[in-house]
Amino acid sequence: MPDTALIFIERRGDSITPSSLCMLTAARALTDGAIHAVIIGHDIGSLAEQVAMIGVDAVYVVDHADFEHYRVLPYTRAVESAIDAAGASLILMATTSTSRDLAPRLAARRDAMMATDCLTVELQGDTIAVTRSMYAAKCLGEVSLSAGTLRILSIRGNAYPAPTSPAETPAPIMPLDVTLSDADQHIVFRELVPSDEDERNLADADIIVSGGRSLESEENFSILYDLAHRIGGAVGATRAAVDAGYQPQSHQVGLTGNVVAPQLYIACGIDGAIQHLAGMRGSKVIVAINTKAAAPIFGVATYGCVADLFEMVPLINEACRSLDGKPALQ
Amino acid sequence: MRVLAIAMQVPDSRAVIRVRDDGSGVDPAGLKFVCSPFDEFAVEQAVQIREGGWEVAEIIAFTAGGKGAAAALRTALAMGADRGIHLAGDDLPLHDEVAMARLIAAAIRQADAQTDLVLCGKKTIDNDSGELGPALAEFLELPHVGGVIGLELDDTAGRARIHRRTDDGEVVLEGDLPMLLTCDKGLVEPRYPALPMIMKAKKKPVDTIDASTLADQSEPSTTFVCLQTPSERPPCRVLDGTPEEMARELVGLLRKEAKVL
Ligand SMILES: Cc1cc2nc3c(=O)[nH]c(=O)nc-3n(C[C@H](O)[C@H](O)[C@H](O)COP(=O)(O)OP(=O)(O)OC[C@H]3O[C@@H](n4cnc5c(N)ncnc54)[C@H](O)[C@@H]3O)c2cc1C
Ligand SMILES: Nc1ncnc2c1ncn2[C@@H]1O[C@H](COP(=O)(O)O)[C@@H](O)[C@H]1O
Numbered sequence: 001m002p003d004t005a006l007i008f009i010e011r012r013g014d015s016i017t018p019s020s021l022c023m024l025t026a027a028r029a030l031t032d033g034a035i036h037a038v039i040i041g042h043d044i045g046s047l048a049e050q051v052a053m054i055g056v057d058a059v060y061v062v063d064h065a066d067f068e069h070y071r072v073l074p075y076t077r078a079v080e081s082a083i084d085a086a087g088a089s090l091i092l093m094a095t096t097s098t099s100r101d102l103a104p105r106l107a108a109r110r111d112a113m114m115a116t117d118c119l120t121v122e123l124q125g126d127t128i129a130v131t132r133s134m135y136a137a138k139c140l141g142e143v144s145l146s147a148g149t150l151r152i153l154s155i156r157g158n159a160y161p162a163p164t165s166p167a168e169t170p171a172p173i174m175p176l177d178v179t180l181s182d183a184d185q186h187i188v189f190r191e192l193v194p195s196d197e198d199e200r201n202l203a204d205a206d207i208i209v210s211g212g213r214s215l216e217s218e219e220n221f222s223i224l225y226d227l228a229h230r231i232g233g234a235v236g237a238t239r240a241a242v243d244a245g246y247q248p249q250s251h252q253v254g255l256t257g258n259v260v261a262p263q264l265y266i267a268c269g270i271d272g273a274i275q276h277l278a279g280m281r282g283s284k285v286i287v288a289i290n291t292k293a294a295a296p297i298f299g300v301a302t303y304g305c306v307a308d309l310f311e312m313v314p315l316i317n318e319a320c321r322s323l324d325g326k327p328a329l330q
Numbered sequence: 331m332r333v334l335a336i337a338m339q340v341p342d343s344r345a346v347i348r349v350r351d352d353g354s355g356v357d358p359a360g361l362k363f364v365c366s367p368f369d370e371f372a373v374e375q376a377v378q379i380r381e382g383g384w385e386v387a388e389i390i391a392f393t394a395g396g397k398g399a400a401a402a403l404r405t406a407l408a409m410g411a412d413r414g415i416h417l418a419g420d421d422l423p424l425h426d427e428v429a430m431a432r433l434i435a436a437a438i439r440q441a442d443a444q445t446d447l448v449l450c451g452k453k454t455i456d457n458d459s460g461e462l463g464p465a466l467a468e469f470l471e472l473p474h475v476g477g478v479i480g481l482e483l484d485d486t487a488g489r490a491r492i493h494r495r496t497d498d499g500e501v502v503l504e505g506d507l508p509m510l511l512t513c514d515k516g517l518v519e520p521r522y523p524a525l526p527m528i529m530k531a532k533k534k535p536v537d538t539i540d541a542s543t544l545a546d547q548s549e550p551s552t553t554f555v556c557l558q559t560p561s562e563r564p565p566c567r568v569l570d571g572t573p574e575e576m577a578r579e580l581v582g583l584l585r586k587e588a589k590v591l
Contacts, residue, residue: 012498070496071503072464073473097496100453101476104461107428108468113552114428116459134425134557135356135456138347141425142555186473187505190491194499201497207590231591249479249516250495255343255455256367256515264590275343278455281563285588287580288566301566303583305576315577323581323591 002033003151006060006088008079009039009051010098012201016047019094019157019204024054026153026160027092030123036060037171038082040075042068052170055163059173060085066180069192070098073184076105081176083110083150090128091152096203099154112150115143117259119159119282128153136255136278157203158261195250202251207233207264210253210280213240214269214309221246223310224268227317236260238276254279266316268309272297289313331487331507333376334390334443335411336434336450336462339402340366343455353556356456358398365402368451370409370520371513375449375481377410378518384487388412390443394422394434400536407531408523414534415441419541425554427454427461434462435469436544441537444470446487448510452477463512472510475503479516 007023009016016039027035037051040062048061060082066074079102083091091106093099095117107114118130119140126147134141145151195201202208209228215221221235228235237247239254253260255275261282268289270276273296280286281300288301289309298304305312341347341361348357365373373391380386391406393399394417403414417437423429438444448470453460460476467474479500480493487507494501495514523531567583569576584591 069501072476097477097498100460101464104428104431104459104464105468105474107461108431108465112428114461115552116461129555132459134458135341135347136343136458137560139349139356140558140560142353142558143425144553144555146553183473187475187492187503187509190502190504192499192501203497252515259458264584264588278343281560285584285590286563287584293568298566298568300563302564302588303580304566304568305573305580306568307573307576311573312577315573316580319577319581320591323585 003031003090004033004086004088005031005035005090005092006082006086007035007037007056008091008093008099009037010094010096011039011041011044011047014047016050017094017096017204018162019096021054021162022157022160023092023094023155024056024163026121026155027090030121030128031090036082036086036088038062038079040067040078048173049170052173053166055165055167056171058086058171060176061173062176062178064178066185069189071187071189072101072105073186074180075102076109077180077184078176078178079106080109081178085174085176089150091150093152093154094157095154096157103152103154107152110150112152113145114152115145116154118153118155121153121155133259133282136275137259137281156261158206202234202236202253202258202260205234205260206262207231208236208253208260208262209233209266209268210236210238210270211241211246211268212238212270213244215241215246218246223313227266227313227320230317230320233264238270267297267301268313270297271295272299331384331386331447332388332390332445333379333386333447333449334392334438334445335369335372335376335406336448337369337373337391337393337402337406338366338451338454339363339393339395339399340454340456343367349557349559353558355557363398363401365405366451366454366456368453368455368513368515369402370405371515371517372449372451373406373409373411374518374520375513379483379487380410384483390415390445392434392438392443393417394430395424396420403536404531405523407534408528409521410527412534414536415443416536416538417541418538422541425457426552427457427459428465428552431462431465432469433541433544434466437539438470440544441539446507448472450510450512452512452514460512463510467510470510472508473505474510474512476512477514478511479514481511481517
């Protein structure tokens, strides 16, 4: 029997994250059965209506002040009630800070099988076979999840495209009442200090312009921001640059930072230490700009410029100016 | 209060990883194992609570794995943990962290090592899944906060204010102990144990629990099939010419050949 799937729709502020919509595409690859969505928050009526148009069979909505901000125990309860209401046997979430926290708790609670941050997912008979990056991106692991119990997958944001055929009529919206115990409310939310405008979520970015220790100061990073802004990208950094205070920790790419896989990663003055590669070697196209021809970053780069970044980056920015106004390629 | 810190062993991040020919796992020959970097944050945080003046009766370091796992414990003990617990077994489901968490919770109960605070890394750098901490919290019936970058305890260490890094920014939460936290970079800077501490650590007690003696022997939940070495990236195309020429050629290639601009 095909799985009934439930996709977890994530919010960022007042909008739906694009990566969570991609879960619908992944779900369609895994089941011919019904695909439901769940969205959790407070005052999210209009978001639920948007979700009803993406092409799912039903939208379960948990809408209450207790769910305004993500906290693992209330959200675990909320997803559990959607699983029960939908009769779901397969849960899909995009890999985010939320799903990394929520999915394993849910898996433990429901005795489910799970795999985190899958790069590919495939149905083989009724077994789901996934690949995921392991050992700091030095190998790929194949994991199989057999049918019979609840299966929970988190999938890397840009591994599957967004769905393209919206529904003609909205899917039914099913409100859920979720009762929380005192224990569920044990940890209380105090505040959210939002990332600044420029800290566009690295994991979602299609283009990342990244810099290393050789930028020499926070001010100098502005040349990377200028380029990133022109081509619609986010800015990343090496640990050396973060530890030197040139960029906030949230921008660090690598083993102890973010793992990213954008379409384009431009590494400016980055040596290419193995711990940095751990965070970006899955990028589709890598550009390396480094004065040292022997820098290991050239070993993973698609295109290389043996040149001074302070000279090259403004020139690239200039050369991109001619692209302004041209539609972005898909 | 008592604190338990998880210290998993992983291959050194610089190590070259060779996959066994049959794909059954990593060839351990010549591999140097270390304590997973995020777990070092956990151990360091535990030690800093004590150094900060809170009454910490005991810091337990917990590891799981084959014989080599004890190396991670030695690091934790040298950093300042008081004693170790080693969950040992030859076929632990090391790549299935939810199953591993179930066993670890059973071992913690069996060893009577429930503590007010359980600390572990946000993820281990071999599995890169981060499932262990949240799953362990569930099995220990503790609330948890993941991805912690700041921890403030009140005077009695009864209540904690916790800063967590998320994709949206920094979230501040509050709650009473006991709880489990998974530690992210930025929380603390792990110390390099000095030689006297390393020597002292050798005398600290380590209890070994044989996994086959655990009450909870449930089947591993997911099946790990095999490891593959990722395909090589094609060689780098190094551009030449003046910087202006390189910049123009690069942008042209990114747009027309790679189609990413
Ligand atoms: C446990 C552990 C975890 C780690 N985690 C991470 C991590 O998550 N992320 C991470 O990045 N690192 C991490 N590291 C650190 C890593 O080993 C490297 O030290 C770090 O990545 C180096 O950063 P860098 O390339 O900016 O600096 P450097 O190694 O100093 O390299 C600077 C590079 O810039 C080039 N350069 C200098 N001037 C110019 C110029 N004008 N124009 C162009 N090029 C120039 C140089 O040729 C050189 O290649 C970790 C290390 C350990 C041990
Ligand atoms: N809890 C864990 N979860 C996943 N992997 C682990 C865990 N603990 C250790 N490992 C790794 O699993 C691999 C096999 O370990 P071993 O067979 O004990 O040498 C090693 O690379 C360990 O670092």
